[in-house]
Amino acid sequence: MTTTGNQFTSLRNSDVGVWTGRGCCLRLLQVLSTCIAFSLVASMGTWRGDIGNFSLFIWCFCFAMTLIIIIVEWFGLQRRFPFFWYNVPITFACYFALLCLSASITYTTTFVQFLPLSPNRDRAIAAITFSCIACVLYGMEVAWIWDWYELGSNPCYVHTIPGLLKVLETLVACVIFAFISNTNLYLHQPALVWCVVVYSICFIQAAVAILLKLFKLKYTLPIPFPIFQVGLTLLSVIFYSSAMVLWPLYQFDEKLGGQAQRSSDGSCRDDLTYYVCAWDQRLAVAILTAINLLAYMADLVYWARQVFVKD
Known part of the structure; x- marks a missing residue:
């Protein structure tokens, strides 16, 4: 060979x-x-x-x-x-x-x-x-x-820290998409629609980074790949930070039309249901948003060290 x-x-x-x-x-x-x-x-x-x-x-x-x-x-x-x-x-x-x-x-x-x-x-x-x-x-x-x-x-690629983080980020985003397939969770509130836009944009960014590495296309970029990654990851951290604030605020604050208690959601009162009720879906998305925010922050730290810290 x-x-x-x-x-x-x-x-x-x-x-x-x-x-x-x-x-x-x-x-x-x-x-x-x-x-x-x-x-x-x-x-x-x-x-x-x-x-x-x-x-x-x-x-x-x-x-x-x-x-x-x-x-x-x-x-x-x-x-x-x-x-x-x-x-x-x-x-x-x-x-x-x-x-x-x-x-x-x-x-x-x-x-x-x-x-x-x-x-x-x-x-x-x-x-x-x-x-x-x-x-x-x-x-x-x-x-x-x-x-x-x-x-x-x-x-x-997946043997590396950024590769594993990208796998985690995209997978968590896919699970979020499964929960927000119920459009009743967010269409009534522009701030929540923005959160869905955030999940979509950041997923696309992470998928692009993976494809650039898998198909050996990172050298076609006009800037070095680490700098490219720092920019994209910083943008994802900012976006996810906004979603981390807006999603729980508008979903669980009663003053903004949310439901603070699970018992207040009529879809959660029947235990014998074959689906995740709306309040549980809201909570799951909030938890997954926090997980992905931490993953993007770790990703940003890694690439920032690659760019700004010289051994």
Whole structure:
């Protein structure tokens, strides 16, 4: 293998065949687990609720993308993308591990526990089990790729601190989008609409940063990539700081039309519901906003040190 043409295979050359076999087995098990999970939930009918639909989307997406990765590597198509493919499998594996974990937790706590004893409850529990298995399998793939890549000469992006932070930022934003799919939470108040705009803009910025790294396009920028990152991340911190103030203020302050107590929300009074009530959605978005603000602040500190602190 040449150093330039096949940098994406920064696995130790003598062990590529072993890794290929292990990787193929892992991904086949991942495809099987996610396929069984979404098939079980789909068989429950259309009344599975918002959380059921959200979890169903996660398992379908993980299944489809893992199958595409298998096809690409099975037919050797990754050789057409020698400068960025080595980042793709582990990046998706990181996302899928976290997505399957979040689906397992939310589906259990907001849906399954309210189901009466029935075949549908058994299907839901089985779906959670296979979702957890898929999470473990994706985690194993991340750990094994981490060990097999020679990180010194050609590190994967998600092996770095900013890469992991970008994965966290975009994933948390996706979960926020799932909760704010209920437009009744914010359309009545311009300040809350601004918060939704903030989540969208910052998600796009983080996704652009990831794509620039994955596709080796950072050198096409007119300014150095660290300075570019400082600017984008600082903007995200400012935007998220405004959302951190406005979202709780207008959602929970009664003087501004919010609801301070969960009991005041009529949609939360019935325990036997198959969806997250509006007040819980508001609280979840507030918590996730705080998490992402901390992630962006840590990201800003990292890039500021790269730009302004000289060793």
